[in-house]
Amino acid sequence: MSEGALPLAQAPRLDFTGWRGHLTALAIIAMAVLTLFFADVRSMVSIWWNASTFGHCLFIPFLIAWLVQQRLPGLRQLQPQTWTPGLLWLGLGALAWMLGEAAGVAVVRHGALIVMLQGAVIALLGPAVARALTFPLFYAFFMVPFGEELVPPLQLVTARLSMLFLGLSGVPAHMEGIFITTPTGYFEVAEACSGAKFLIAMTAYGTLVCNVCFKSWPRRILFMTGALTLSVLANGVRAFATILVAHLTTVDAAVGFDHVVYGWVFFAIIMIVVMATAWPFFDRKPGDPWFDPRALQGAVAAGGHAGRMAGIALALIVAAPLWLAASAATGHPLPDRIDLPRVQGWSRTAMPQSYPWKPRFDGADHFVMGRYADAAGHVVDVAIAAYDRQEEKREIVGYAQGAADPDSQWVWSSPAPAPANARGEQITAPGPVVRHVVSYYRIGANDPTGSKSRVKVETMLARLLGRDQRAIAILVSAEDGDGRPADPAIRAFLGDLGPVKDLADRGIGIR
Known part of the structure; x- marks a missing residue:
């Protein structure tokens, strides 16, 4: 041992007892969550800042701090303790993040961060403190930018x-x-x-009023x-x-x-x-207590060491990305190229579109598109996009992906008829020009589907279990006009095309 060095027994150690120790352990875990999942933290804050629908989320952290400050007099009368069941909530958050990452669903990953932080509070401060902070902990969910599906x-x-x-x-x-x-x-x-931004903001505001005023x-x-x-x-x-x-x-x-x-x-x-x-x-007066400390504290059982609890929590947090990395599929290669199908009774045509239309599939490994016509005067457009695997900003379904590119003049108008295993949409461009689009999606060897949620689930299972991640989207569309309805043209083409599954097989190289 070098001269002047302290013996190991005398080396300073972190004190994890009392409020200061438990809060120190909580701060370590919170910092670990924010650091390890910083990409998701950054994307969530970016949405708050750039999307007007979620601008109110910028105020939620300050409101939570105010809600905790309102409860400080009662909190000081409580004794923090570790509580093992809190690790279940933290572990659930880690699992949810892993599933959200595997499925490529940002809102699940963002919500999972909140659940992990909530679990850390419950595990490291104990049930009495968690019950005292029930509403601030719950209100943290309003930091998650959700509601676009509305x-x-x-x-x-x-x-x-x-x-x-x-x-x-x-x-x-x-x-x-x-x-x-x-x-x-x-x-x-x-x-x-649509009023979505006001409905979402009113939900957050109304929930706060319900707690503060009623x-x-x-x-x-x-x-x-x-x-x-x-x-x-x-x-x-x-x-x-x-x-x-x-x-x-x-x-x-x-x-x-x-x-x-x-x-x-x-x-x-x-x-x-x-x-x-x-x-x-309003039936809550400004001076009314938020909780009864004596009723919450009760007889506090001796908890475990906060440092050990923090170590277990950290292991649970780290396990999620490690498992995903270890179980990632090695990948299956796509064909060097994909071709548009040859369909009996239909021929390729250079007839111009009434208004230019091209579906959007960012990051696709292959994308082909063409126009077909038959002897009956039906005209359809076919687009095929294929991915060897999906990841962030390379997803077959998601925001901006699909029939209506938000950066174009095409906008979603309403649902449209489609086969049972497909998705039907009506989109509109200036003119107005109306189109019906039928979309099929397929992940690996699964059956084609039009359900975006099913695509996410199948993508998640493929990534978690090392299955075939190859994905393909097949879109068949026709303009809808007087004397030339879209739906009969789409039905005629799909009838002559045969099983969409066979086309998907060829597109991703299954056979």
Whole structure:
């Protein structure tokens, strides 16, 4: 031992006792989660910053800090302890992250980070402290940017509400999917007009109000129901008012009206109306305690050492990415090229499209597309995209992938007819030009499907269990016009094509 060095027995050691020790252990685990899964943390914060739908998430960490600060007087009367069952919640979060990573579902990975942090709190601070922090821990889920799947149905709801109000006001209108035509013009209930951002933000705000201002569960349920219903109805009124302004004045005036109401006034007015209506029914007083420390603490059993508990927690966290790396498939090669099929009765044609259409499949290893015509005058477009494996930004289904490229003028309009094992969509471009698209997806040797959720599950199983990860998308589309409906053309082509599974086999090289 060198001169001046402390004997090992006298070397300083971390003290993991008391509040300071337990919080130190918690800080170590929290830092490990944020560091190990930093890519997901960064992507989540990027969504908060760049997507207006989730801008409210930027305030959630500060609200959680405020909620904890409100509970500090009672927390100081509690004694932290380790609690082994908390590791089950942390382990569930690690498992969820692994499944989300394998399936390529960002929202699952983001939610899993929150669950892991919650599990660390429960395991390292104990059941009494966790119960005292139940609402702040639960409220952390609002940091997860979720709810994008609500956009298409809310677009349709907003369009139908607009049609209802237009009918009541005597304005003649026709609706096709999310598009409304009046004598003044042609209006699209776009994603930004769906009201999803306000519904999601109102859910987060309403949940906070329910905890801060109410004790009674019936009052909380009534408040949330009223707040969310009013948000949806008010968004329908806003869309209707925009169309009405265009009908009474000009489209340019309506655009200006919509930007002002949508950007600055709308949500504030709804919040004021909601709070003014609910104010007389608040049953929690400002000075009411959040919990009874004596009832929560009870007889505290001696817990394990916080340092050892932190070590177990760290092992659970690290195990998730290690397992995924160890069980990753070696991969199966795709053919050097894929070709469009030869279909009896159909021939390739150079006939131009009414409006240029090309589906989007970022990172595809192979992509081919062509146009076919038959003797009956049917015309279809066929696109095939193949991947040797899927990973982040190379996914066969996901945001921006598929029939309607958000960077193009094509927008999703409504569901469309499709075979039982396929996905049918109606998309629309300026003109308007309407298309119906039938999409098939296939992972490895599984049967073709049109279900995006099934694709995610099959992708997840392939990555976790080392199965064939090759994936292919086959899209058949036709323009829908007067005297030339899309659905008969698509049905005729698929009937002459034969089993889509055979085409998928050739595309990914199974046979």
